[in-house]
Amino acid sequence: MAKLQKSIDKRNALVKATIELVNNNGFHATPMSKIAKMAKVSPATIYLYFENKQDLVNQTYIEVKAQYTSYAFETYNETMSVEEGFKLIWNRIADFKLKECENAMFLAQCDNTPMIDEESRQEGIKHLQPLLDLWERGRKEGIIKPLSDYLLYAYAINPLSFLMIIQKRGVFTLDKTHLEEAYQSAWSSIKVCQ
Amino acid sequence: MAKLQKSIDKRNALVKATIELVNNNGFHATPMSKIAKMAKVSPATIYLYFENKQDLVNQTYIEVKAQYTSYAFETYNETMSVEEGFKLIWNRIADFKLKECENAMFLAQCDNTPMIDEESRQEGIKHLQPLLDLWERGRKEGIIKPLSDYLLYAYAINPLSFLMIIQKRGVFTLDKTHLEEAYQSAWSSIKVCQ
């Protein structure tokens, strides 16, 4: 039970500092010493909570990914119609990416670089199951195009990542109108026409 | 004229090695010494062609981006209809991402991390102008939805990046059928209905 006694606050501070620093500098350009400093902790203390730097970033990734999907599906349930369900999930994801912008950026970076272990990556993918189930149902009902899960994901959900990154760079800003339009694009791209 | 005498082959080898190593290990985990070794050159030689490591990766980014867009627009001309033009460009981009998979991966990593200077990023964006012009024309003709350029890009073109990355991970493989379906999704998401 030793581990339970350790302050969970310190662990959280470390994870938070990791996200912020990796967002701004990238994984290998954020020294453990800086993470420690931002979390107001000694570098040596990090090693009480994590095996090493790789473990720290892996765990952070899995944690943020879990947070992301749990937020996405929180208000969804399987009795909804496919269209309703998709709209709800899509909007929750958009919400998350706007409100938890730092977390979303971190996930995008992890997903596009070799900084995460293959094992942790697989772990992160599992959480998407409810969405895959919804699509399966949609295809059976003839509402969603009979495409592979990844194609659906690429056209319906993933563009949001790109928009958030562009937004972060200050090239343009997303507002409510954009989001409604983006949702319409997403839905057009995966629904069966007519 | 001194610079012109330097072997262009060495420079190319350095750029190529950078792409491969950064793809596999990330920017900060690829030492100059390894880049030099892969390019069959002394570490010191790199500094005859590039100011420093940052300059090397910036120049590599701009070069690959230019290559990408030049390939994308090579066979396009403004006398084509909007729908034809879009289909052509979309397919050229898909081609590039399949054939020049390493290069495409490298761009995705650059675009999702802080590893590239802001200035070089801006430089890279400029090359997309022909696509923006096509969309402008499409909007005027009432064929393309009246959305912002980045929204159009996010739903029409960017999903391809995601698909290539998933493909690279071995989670699924893209074939000709997928590409045709993906194109249909892309077009559905940006064309005016009816």
Place this chain on the structure above:
DNA sequence: AAAAAAAGAATGAACGTTCATTTTTACATA
């Protein structure tokens, strides 16, 4: 007062870059 947690300082390896030197190239002269 024993055990757990935390700290700062220390360690050794790895890195980007530079330095001193050697090798190659370009070209003028014979």
Place this chain on the structure above:
DNA sequence: TATGTAAAAATGAACGTTCATTCTTTTTTT
């Protein structure tokens, strides 16, 4: 064509710094 030479290009080794991790000691908790 052959030879000499100065500049350019290329090199391997070395330098100083930074970093992840560990070690020893101190502080906190039970």
